[in-house]
Amino acid sequence: MIEIKGLVKNFGDIVALDGVNMNVQTGSVYGLVGPNGCGKTTTIKHVLGVYRQDDGNVMIDGEDVWENTQAKQKIAAIPDDWFFFPSATIKDMMEFYKGFYRNFSEARFKKFGEIFQIPHSRRISTLSRGMKKQVAFWLSLSTMPEYLILDEPVDGLDPSMRRQVWSLVVDDVFQRGMTVLVSSHNLRELEDVCSYVGIMKNGRIEIERSLTKLQDNMTKLQLVFPDGRNEFPKDIPVLNISRMGRVFTVILRMSAKEAEERLAPYEPVMMEAMPLTLEEIFIYEMGGQSSVL
Amino acid sequence: MYSEKKYFNKTLFKKNITGCWPLWAVTSFFGAVLVFGVITSMGLWLGMTPNVNLSFKNAYAAGVLVNPVISMLYALLCAFFSWKYMFREKSSSFMHSLPIKREGIFLTNCLSGFIIMNIPYAVVGLAMIISNIVFGEFYFGNIILTIIYVLGENLFFFSFATLVAFITGNGFAMSVIYLAGNFIAALLEVVITGLASGFLYGVNTLSNGYFNSLSPVVKMIQTMHLTDGKGLIEGGWILAVYAAIGILFVFISLLIYKKRKIETAGEVITVGWLRALFKYAVALTLAIVGGRFIYGIIFFRYATSIYRFVPLLICVIVMGLIGLMAAEMLLRKSIKIFRKRLFAEMAALCVLLFAFCAIFRFDLFGAENRIASRDEIKTLSVKFEDVEFELGKDDESQLDTIIGIHQYIIDNKAELKEQEAYDIFSIISDSYSYDVYYAPEVLSLTYNLKNGNSFERTYDLHGQKEYVERAREMFSDNGIKEKLLFDRGWNADNVYISGDFYYYSDSYYQIYAYDYPLIMDALKKDINDYKIGICETQERNKDFYLHLDMRKYERGEYKYNNISILINDKMTNLMKVLSEKGYMDLIYPDNT
Known part of the structure; x- marks a missing residue:
């Protein structure tokens, strides 16, 4: 389990993290979303033990991550733009990883080689961005991590490789109980794999819950009122409202059942609940600032 | 192979050594060429060397004597290759996400860096030993001494470069600060004495070498000497001192590393309190060096002899403020630097520079009129008209003669200063004979006192016939x-x-x-x-x-x-x- 309590990080005068609290359950896939500059990458770098916090705790399985080699043995990371030694080949990097991670599996490395199909002898600096990302997955998953930390993991991968990579990750979650913390702006993909979501804003986790609960807590309704009523009832708070002819489309911060109960007195002639995507939830939680995505 | 060792990682060590093989291979090659050159210059195969043993012993000792310069430069490269990952956030993040403690990375990199540093020396040493055996014999004692001396030199310079790597955040800053740090005494001498000599007649040096220890290369070269006819080195103890300092630097570097923030990668200075020191050092250096330069351009009539206080102070303050702003821009990596705090720092700098210039202008330490009494003097070195001699405390009559000449110059310093300024102005305006300017009529007096202190005064008497004649009286x-x-x-x-x-x-x-x-x-x-x-x-x-x-x-x-x-x-x-x-x-x- 990854536990973050009251995490604070300042870069000079800038407050990057302002008391982040986060819990990532073992065996779950946790999606960390938020607008640019909200502190997602900074949080992830604390989980990796790269940044040292100014205040608060970052723990894995109850142990502080900072300078903890045992905790770091369990973690593999794939940041957006990972580092490889300048003239290193895939084989060189494999040897390097093997020298640091005691669980590094050469059998796995070999097996993944058949999936990624990039020659071991290729210099990584000559590979495309997408291929470098594949190498990063290849090496990281070969370390048999208990925790996989991903920051914009599939950027640059083609659609079929994205599916392939996610499939490998999800396999490890189901088969080995691997925990995944993933930060991405691709909410459509996160929706498919995440069981938990944390929404960050201004250096804090604003909302943290399971995706199902998140979806349950927000409702999208299409409804039509009887003749003579041209306005949506003012006593019902809305996150967003639009109207086309007599049809209202509203987003409400409540469950579908509660919404239907509260709207029943107005005797709508038609009322239908629509499924909300993670992207819509994110946009409305952020105050409708769709441009930040 | 996974390494369980806590403070050493074999994989990292191997990568470091193999990763920069061109560096040590090329250096080793040139080192081997140098050995071949030494052997050739000795003309051993032609039988031109009368004393082969001594020649080889001298060659070993000479290697130790010139090594500070080589070691200083090579250590910079080795340390850069060892610690360059810290200069980019991407590489630094990668290294620190690995399951190894900072102590482990530090000790592994230190060890590999020091080995890279010494590989070329091992090659050179081996080549020398082989040539010894071929042309002479095996000088066990000299070889062991040379190894110890060279290791001492290399340890110091590598650890010094390592320390600088940890207090800086990019390769350029590391190189500049390391090189400046190696000549800090010389820089201080130039900066401070340069200003002092403009105000204080005859004062050309203030430190008299007190700070030479801060310039390791200078201190090592000055302290170590080849023993004539024995092929041994005098003053080799200095290397033990510097090696001990080197070990201390290693520990300090480790302490800094443990506290170092990854996000400081790319910055000029990474240690908080050193940022203030850096800022003021840049400001003061630019104030005095740049201020004097600007003053020299505008007020060249008094550029090198007599400073006018207010114009010089204005030049110094203007350049100091420019230096402070430049340093602030470097530290912030931005040109948007103007904040309340900077204005306060600028005001503080102005006060500091005023005080600094005033110390010399008003000669608060009485340096200009300082003449040692005969009882204070242990030795007095005199240089005049291409000759040099030294008087001891027993040469009472001669000491009185020289002190009398010195007093005569001090008593008439106002006239001499004005005349010197005029002469320099004449030379600048090309209306004066160069022969006169270069005439060796410079009187230099170095007082070494019984209390261990010393001070030096130099008076340029060229063209001042009355004063030259007075000085020449010493020769009677x-x-x-x-x-x-x-x-x-x-x-x-x-x-x-x-x-x-x-x-x-x-x-x-x-x-x-x-x-x-x-x-x-x-x-x-x-x-x-x-x-x-x-x-x-x-x-x-x-x-x-x-x-x-x-x-x-x-x-x-x-x-x-x-x-x-x-x-x-x-x-x-x-x-x-x-x-x-x-x-x-x-x-x-x-x-x-």
Whole structure:
């Protein structure tokens, strides 16, 4: 389990993290979303033990991550733009990883080689961005991590490789109980794999819950009122409202059942609940600032 | 292979060594070429070296003596390759996400870096040993000493470069600060003395080498000497001191590393309190160096001799503020620097610079008028007109003579300062003879006091006939004459007579070396009757001079005195020797 309590990080005068609290359950896939500059990458770098916090705790399985080699043995990371030694080949990097991670599996490395199909002898600096990302997955998953930390993991991968990579990750979650913390702006993909979501804003986790609960807590309704009523009832708070002819489309911060109960007195002639995507939830939680995505 | 060792990672070590093989391979190659060059220059295979043993021993010692310069530069490269990952956030993040403690990375990199540092030395050493065995014999003692000395030098420079790598955040800043750090004493001397000498007449140096230890290369080179004829090194203890400092630097570097924030990668200075030091160091250096430069351009009439306080202060403050802003921009990596705090710092800098200039302008430490009393003096070194001699505490009469001359100059410093300023102005405006400017009429006095302190004063008396004559009075003192010619260690290296020879078109005639002892012996007897050190215009067909180029080997280097003696009839002993040896026939052919 990854536990973050009251995490604070300042870069000079800038407050990057302002008391982040986060819990990532073992065996779950946790999606960390938020607008640019909200502190997602900074949080992830604390989980990796790269940044040292100014205040608060970052723990894995109850142990502080900072300078903890045992905790770091369990973690593999794939940041957006990972580092490889300048003239290193895939084989060189494999040897390097093997020298640091005691669980590094050469059998796995070999097996993944058949999936990624990039020659071991290729210099990584000559590979495309997408291929470098594949190498990063290849090496990281070969370390048999208990925790996989991903920051914009599939950027640059083609659609079929994205599916392939996610499939490998999800396999490890189901088969080995691997925990995944993933930060991405691709909410459509996160929706498919995440069981938990944390929404960050201004250096804090604003909302943290399971995706199902998140979806349950927000409702999208299409409804039509009887003749003579041209306005949506003012006593019902809305996150967003639009109207086309007599049809209202509203987003409400409540469950579908509660919404239907509260709207029943107005005797709508038609009322239908629509499924909300993670992207819509994110946009409305952020105050409708769709441009930040 | 996974390494379980906590403080050492074999994989990282191997990657470090193999990752920069071109560095140590190329350096090793040039080192081997150097060995070949040494062997060739000794001409061993042609049998040109009379003492092969000594030549090899000297070569080992010479290697140690010149190594500080090589080691200083090579250590910078080795440390850069060892720690360059810290200069980019991407590589730094990668390294620190690995399951290894910072101590583990540090010790592994230190070890690999130090080995990379020493690989070329091992190659050179091996080449030397092989050539020893081929051409001479195996000098076990010299080899062991050389290894110890070189390891000491390399340890210090590598650890110093490592320390600088940890307090800086990018390669350029590391290189500049490391090189500046290696010559900090020289920089301080230039910066502070440069300002002081503009206000304080005769003060050309303030530190007298007190701070040389801060410039390791300078200190090592100054302290270590080749023992003449033994192939051993004197002063090698200094390397033990620096090696100990090197070990201390390693520990400090580790402490800094443990606290270092990854996000400081790319910055100029990564340690908080050093950022303030850096800012003020840049501001003060630019204030004094740049301020004097600007002052020199605008007020060149008084550029090098006498500073006018207010104009100089304005120049110094303007350049200081520019320096402070430049340093702030470097530290913030932005041109948007103007905040309340910066304005407060600017005000503080102005006060500091005013105080700094005022110390020298008003001579708060009394440096300008400082003359040591005879009782304070342990030794007094005097240089004037190409000659140099040293007086001890027992040379009371001679000390009084020199102190009297010094006092006379101090008493008349106002006139001398104005005249010097005028002369320099004349030279700048090309209205003055360069011959006069370069005339060797500079009096330099170094007082070494009984309390261990020392101070040096230098007065440029060129063109000041009255003062030159006053200074020349020192040469009428018999005690000083004896010092010049017969003080311990001085030997006649070259002796010749100058004048307008009747039979020769040349203006000088060389005395045969085997006659030097006779000449010197005669001079000793005539010492009360001759003039010495005077280079007045000779009258044709009348005045002849005996010129002695004296040489002395002291602390690993040769010193030279050039003494001219007017030959006159009263020097009966010299005349007799010259006559017996036939030199008189050249001078006075009509007498033969």
